[in-house]
Amino acid sequence: MRTHSLGFPRMGRNRELKTALEAHWAGRLDTEGLLAVAADLRLRHWALQRDAGIDLVPVGDFSLYDHMLDLAATFGVVPGRYGHAGGPVPTDLYFRMARGGQDACGDVTAMEMTKWFDTNYHYIVPEFAADQAFALTGDGIRAQARQARDAGFAAKAVLPGPFTFLLLGKCADPAADPSRLLPRLLPAYRELLGELAETCPWIELDEPVLAQDLPRDLAEPFRAAYESLIEAAGPAKLLLATYFGGIAHNLPFVAGLPLGGLHIDCQRDPTQIAPVTAALAPETALSLGLVDGRNIWRVDAAAALARLDLAAERVGRDRILLAPSCSLLHCPVDLDDETALDPAVRHWMAFAAQKCREVRLLADAAAPGDRTRPEVTAGLAENRAAWEDRRQSRLARDEHVRRRVAEISPDMFHRPAPYPERARAQRAALSLPPLPTTTIGSFPQTPEIRRARRAHRAGELGDAAYEAFLKETLADTVARQEALGLDVLVHGEAERGDMVEYFGERLSGFCFTKHGWVQSYGSRCVKPPVLHGDVSRPGPMTVAWSAFAASLTPRPMKGMLTGPATILCWSFVRDDQPREATRRQIALALRDEVADLEAAGLRVIQIDEPALREGLPLRRRDWDQAIALAVDDFRLAASVARPETQIHTHMCYAEFGEIVPAIAAMDADVISLEASRSRMELLSAFADYAYPNEIGPGLYDIHSPRVPSVEEMEELLLRAAAVIDPRKLWANPDCGLKTRAWPETTAALANLVEAARRARRRLGLA
Structure with a gap:
């Protein structure tokens, strides 16, 4: 044959x-x-x-x-x-x-x-x-x-x-x-x-x-x-x-x-x-x-x-x-x-x-x-x-995890207050200007960061020295953001090689390859973790670094998490049980992390879900149940947060206009979206639906080496403001900045901050 x-x-x-x-x-x-x-x-x-x-x-x-x-x-x-x-x-x-x-x-x-x-x-x-x-x-x-x-x-x-x-x-x-x-x-x-x-x-x-x-x-x-x-x-x-x-x-x-x-x-x-x-x-x-x-x-x-x-x-x-x-x-x-x-x-x-x-x-x-x-x-x-x-x-079964999933109650899928009430509490707690500026999470993974990570994994750089290097790197990243004038900061994720692998390394039920690279786009490769057993969180995964970064600035600091649908879709997933069962276990583990970040003083927490649309079945007749289950798992992870804690999510590089009602059902306080390559085309679907919460459309393409001008980003913001209430708009890049170099990153973000200032004046918000 x-x-x-x-x-x-x-x-x-x-x-x-x-x-x-x-x-x-x-x-x-x-x-x-x-x-x-x-x-x-x-x-x-x-x-x-x-x-x-x-x-x-x-x-x-x-x-x-x-x-x-x-x-x-x-x-x-x-x-x-x-x-x-x-x-x-x-x-x-x-x-x-x-x-x-x-x-x-x-x-x-x-x-x-x-x-x-x-x-x-x-x-x-x-x-x-x-x-x-x-x-x-x-x-x-x-x-x-x-x-x-x-x-x-x-x-x-x-x-x-x-x-x-x-x-x-x-x-x-x-x-x-x-x-x-x-x-x-x-x-x-x-x-x-x-x-x-x-x-x-x-x-x-x-x-x-x-x-x-x-x-x-x-x-x-x-x-x-x-x-x-x-x-x-x-x-x-x-x-x-x-x-x-x-x-x-x-x-x-x-x-x-x-x-x-x-x-x-x-x-x-x-x-x-x-x-x-x-x-x-x-x-x-x-x-x-x-x-x-x-x-x-x-x-x-x-x-x-x-x-x-x-x-x-x-x-x-x-x-x-x-x-x-x-x-x-x-x-x-x-x-x-x-x-x-x-x-x-x-x-x-x-x-x-x-x-x-x-x-x-x-x-x-x-x-x-x-x-x-x-x-x-x-x-x-x-x-x-x-x-x-x-x-x-x-290796595949953990009875404690399975009991915990069985004990999930309906109230665990809902925030303790509706969005309008949460928005008022968050404005009071965060004191942000109109059109607040932020980034999606990661900053350049420089050659120095990669060398230090390799040396630490090889045992050539001790734990104390590596921790000192990361603290110095995070402090520099925070200082750069303050100098740029960004409103909501991130710690830059210097300690993370990949947004899924990092969490898999800290959750049970995963194992990891050394050479298991697959192409994501162009020269960008990812090394998906292998999900072979039931998932639980042995301990906090991001709290220490996020809390350290928050201690360096009076400005709001975002805690950064990868969402349950994205961890599922961007891993090699076990095929001996339904994918939905695995994703719910991940959602429970992330719920614990959200609670710990909030307890550590983080008032803005982002749960990225770029794979939410990607994970849907190809036939629309199968969408309703699949979307409902994925949205429930996001809500399960996020709904432990108090009203004054602002929950963000991020989505990119998929046809999200097709699922705006589901995105609204996620009930994130703020969603940031890839939108620059289509010149804000996506926002019309959100406007037609009358999307109720806040939106940060991406103002420049981070996969390109070019630095967009102030005028270009200002025009995109004004395009967005023509269809979305500008009081609900944020200014941010399309995606994380880990693949870029610092000179172009600094230049692009400086232009973004200035574009937001000009747009505030043009829109009468200053």
């Missing part, structure tokens, strides 16, 4: 691509050197997959920043503000589209960035003009295909399909429908597929939008488009890939299409096997995504083989391909590097390399008779032993 992969991690096992990208952006590595690193990584990743048993390795999944941005560059979709005259998109322009820029070439903002479906990966949102022209100008995926062919690999080209590309993009006119650009786009796709067919026997078009709710009137255009693309692919077989959910509700889009193959995510929705097999054209192969591409747990081989047998009964084994459920982009590279993990838990895991081997094992065991072959028998026995060990392990 043939195997293939939908994609592989890009960064490298030692984050080689991250190092090269950041050296290139800093001017220490030229474009030729960067491309050489990328080419070497691709070769290594193809070899790793092939050696693990993958027959068709993917090309086109590798990117210097993002695959949706790659496709935009390939088809010449460059917004007008970048001044591109047509033709190939050079590397420096590609990065300006992703990151913005402020140099001799001009001052331009970056393209929008948001979450890739319900993952923590951020993609660059394509921007389409009303008269958008598409032309095959980029050579990236074609060059990768030639590289794979010349190196002797059997390759499958992988790229987003036309409907996912258009529907996840945006038009200059917000009311315009990007899908209407399909007739203009298809010729470029046809030309690209025709050229890829010269080097790749298979071409995969990814259409994860099929797991969402799509308008029924798109079904016929979809079918017509794919019939045209199948023809254009000529001798190559066209594989339509879906993932992140089932597609049974969208079968009219694909039923009977003469595809080379159809890939479905059987990990997310195994129930779709029966209806999908019934809808396949006789010549179409079925690709089963049986190995979880989103999490780090081993496949349950017995369950996977049962699903394989069901599909084989319906279409025959000769029409089945096997693969991970989705791209392995969302997993670390190789578990073999994790020599320090607890062996008991490590035995339950599989990273990208191991998942490729699992696909091979399932393929080798495809026929019942094959399961008696010695090598297959040994592999299945080892898999079964790992699963039995996990099911029986005492």
Whole structure:
């Protein structure tokens, strides 16, 4: 049975691509050197997959920043503000589209960035003009295909399909429908597929939008488009890939299409096997995504083989391909590097390399008779032993935690006073001006901070010396904020490497990898903690550092926490109980932390929930219950606070306009939002809903190295004040500042503070 992969991690096992990208952006590595690193990584990743048993390795999944941005560059979709005259998109322009820029070439903002479906990966949102022209100008995926062919690999080209590309993009006119650009786009796709067919026997078009709710009137255009693309692919077989959910509700889009193959995510929705097999054209192969591409747990081989047998009964084994459920982009590279993990838990895991081997094992065991072959028998026995060990392990259950969850009472979900009463108490306690200024929490993680953290973890810097270094760093951060004139300060989080990992290290039920990096966006990598057991808080997690910072200033100091939905979504979560059960345990632990921060004198506490929208199901019919449970867990964590304690939350880089009622139900006193890349477009949804509490729309994009002017931020504040009561507005950046350097941070915040002062005068609030 043939195997293939939908994609592989890009960064490298030692984050080689991250190092090269950041050296290139800093001017220490030229474009030729960067491309050489990328080419070497691709070769290594193809070899790793092939050696693990993958027959068709993917090309086109590798990117210097993002695959949706790659496709935009390939088809010449460059917004007008970048001044591109047509033709190939050079590397420096590609990065300006992703990151913005402020140099001799001009001052331009970056393209929008948001979450890739319900993952923590951020993609660059394509921007389409009303008269958008598409032309095959980029050579990236074609060059990768030639590289794979010349190196002797059997390759499958992988790229987003036309409907996912258009529907996840945006038009200059917000009311315009990007899908209407399909007739203009298809010729470029046809030309690209025709050229890829010269080097790749298979071409995969990814259409994860099929797991969402799509308008029924798109079904016929979809079918017509794919019939045209199948023809254009000529001798190559066209594989339509879906993932992140089932597609049974969208079968009219694909039923009977003469595809080379159809890939479905059987990990997310195994129930779709029966209806999908019934809808396949006789010549179409079925690709089963049986190995979880989103999490780090081993496949349950017995369950996977049962699903394989069901599909084989319906279409025959000769029409089945096997693969991970989705791209392995969302997993670390190789578990073999994790020599320090607890062996008991490590035995339950599989990273990208191991998942490729699992696909091979399932393929080798495809026929019942094959399961008696010695090598297959040994592999299945080892898999079964790992699963039995996990099911029986005492590491997973804590009866005290389970009793405490069972004892939660309804009053624990409600603040002790309604918002208007709380707002009056908070104004009296905090004495803030109109349009108060603040930041989202983190400040630059300088090379000195990173060196000290590494030295402390390696035992080269003692506890006392490290604590003294952190105190000095926090004192400097507080002093800088006072000098800038910010109204509500933060301690800067110098002691935290990652906003989720930091809390996981202080909660029971987690373990941690040393090399388990996954890409979040661009060169930004995160190392998600592994949630393998019941969660509780052995002791305070943030109180000492927050209280120390508060002692250094008379101004209000925010205590900073990561919310339960975000800790859940940005961890590798246990799959042996419902996700909601795990999140409720996290919420109880955070409730204890809120109480302790308040007892230590903190009168402003922020509970970040950027993953609230991201964690929702892809189909809207499933939203109501999921939103209600997530909101309840935020309220459970926050509602222990007294009325005069101001509770903030923060959200960014997702479509939050779709869930404004749920955000209101969270009942945070203040919400800060990413809003600058869309120029406050998001706020109209809050205004239409008459959002009752306070809002801090982000005034500048922290993912870009540019420093916005006072006038630019003042204009954004005035835009916000046109739709939101200015007495309920705050001024802040889009997100935390840990990835920025101090010079640009200081310059941008100085402009932000001045913009708020000017806006107060313009609005008659001074």
